[in-house]
Amino acid sequence: MNQERLNKLIEKMDEFNIDGVVLFNEADIRYFSNFKSGGVLIVLKDQVKLFTNRLVYEEARQLLGDRVELGSDLDDIAKFLKSNGVLRVGFDFLRSTYAQIKAFDEFEIVDFTNQTLMLRMIKDRDEINAIRKAAVVARNAFLKVYPYLKPGLTEKEIADELACQLKKHGAEKEAFDTIVATGPNAAYPHHQPTDRKIEEGDFVVIDFGAKVDGYHSDTTYTFLMGKKTDEKRELFNAVFYAQLYSTEMIAPSRTKASEVYKRAKSELAKFGLDKYFIHSLGHGIGLEVHEFPFLNEKNDMVIQPNMVFTIEPGIYIPGKLGIRLEHMVLVKENDTEVIAFTPFMEIM
Template sequence: MEALRARLGRATAAAAEAGVDALLISPGSDLRYLLGIGGSSFERLTCLVLPVGGTPVLVLPKLEQPGYAAVPVGELGVEFAPWVDGEDPYALVRKALKRTDRVAVADMMPALHNLRLREAVGGDQVLAGPVLRELRMRKDAVEVAALRDAGAAIDRVHARVGEWLKVGRTEAEVGADIAAAIVAEGHELAEFVIVGSGPNGASPHHSVSDRVIRAGDVVVVDIGGPLAGYNSDSTRTYVLGEPEFEDVRETYAVLEAAQRAAVEAVRPGVTCAEVDAVARRIITEAGFGEYFIHRTGHGIGLDVHEEPYIMGGNDLPIEPGMAFSVEPGIYLPGRWGARIEDIVVATEDGVESFNNRPHDLVVLPA
């Protein structure tokens, strides 16, 4: 509860500093960050009104109010403004605002509500994302602990992949077993399961297919999901027996060196672009630059992908509490691919990894 109160206070202060009169937050990860519950967005409006210098108000359908019973509104100083069908919820939002010259609206608010709020509230409307992401990028101790737990849970799933990844099974069959294990380890759901075998491993966002896994296949397994709201995301690369292609081990050694060096480069003051450059330089100097086709990493927390993004051109300095993936990959079209991914957090003087499974190419029985 103390963490939520602090976040509401920081959000209000950030809004004032950004020159906006209020934040209008619809259900989603921003609402979960501020109130501890994400809610769901339907045709009926739910909106947290967070005015600068005023009382926070949660406008919501009365029939949805029981779903927010766990929100400690009294301790947080938040008021409920329930409404029933036939009433105008947009007028309730307008009533909760002290000023409406410039308000910031949640990035993912449905147009169904955004357009009607524009009519009811008036004034200039901007995105709330630039205000809130400055807060959400810097994880507090509660969030760091949650990400640490999620990382340990997904490590335990990777430790068991050899039970399911076998010659003669399809990617889909392996993926179903992995998804069940993710949930068994405490995740709310398996947000994504990538089992990219053979040439499918050269497609970074391949999911699963009916391709039958063969001896010699290199297999990329990228898995994760939310645990207590905070996401895991980790990739390891496996091979069934002796690799089909002679260049696998030598190429994988380049990838392993790049990923290790990029993690070691993380510390406060280093920019996101500089971390990306460390991994990219090693891969490029080895002759595989054109086969590293995505950024080195993405922020993670209540969303799987959020700020900061570890990529060229992003000169944002890394600060303590910033959590993100470090996941270079090499993808050889039509042949095979590989990726190594850990979630890390910048500390006061370096970096902590939330994923601690071995990084070497995992050899499974053919």
């Protein structure tokens, strides 16, 4: 168990005046208990218990000892809570099913939604080191793929080779299904690789990441195959400047997430391209690929030291092209750091 993280959770429980929290989310369970194979984690003010099934019980016992209980039925957990005098129980409504919450209707149920994500948003040293490792693994894998990008390769061939290189360089697995989108396919932000071949004049968008020690990285590069026309140079540079200036403007403990988003959009507006920017500017990353904070126009959360998130402006012109550039940013006390910066990124 990670007692320091548990202590912060218990402080949060005191704020909500609850006796216990029931956690079903695998990332939450790993964050507080260090156990990576799931189960249900019960956190009370004076004890912590992980309920598991028979398949992982012995594995959990080796790590957590007598803090593990064999039992996967929700009734078993309810009995445990009742035997410990629990009255008010917190649940994350977005990360629990209706059936899971309904099983505890004899207790006073309290909305604890997103509170664990708020704690996980501020990374500790071990988490930052794990994210760095994942980013370096992904960068080194891509260095092996980059020299072979050329017209005639299919999107699937690039994605498959990158997946192979990620494993070779130490990734547990891909952080998510790699996106390779070429030409008009790049106008779809979540395009899945196809047999379409790269053609001269295509923009090629590659969005990928590695999972290492349970933590993720997330990076996107865009490359132009063939001659750099003035029109395509301007499109690329608009996105590049949006990423550059929105990253540089971050002042830890002062800048709001919404202000970073608006800066990126204003840069795109200078080129008349802001209408093609159709998603948020970025998201936190850690045990899950998408975590707090989210950088969008509605989030007025102030950016704090030890947050790690992406900056990923993009434009998507239907039927024509797409361009997205994404890097991960670590917020420090007085400045920011781009994690695993890649100097070979194309600049037009």
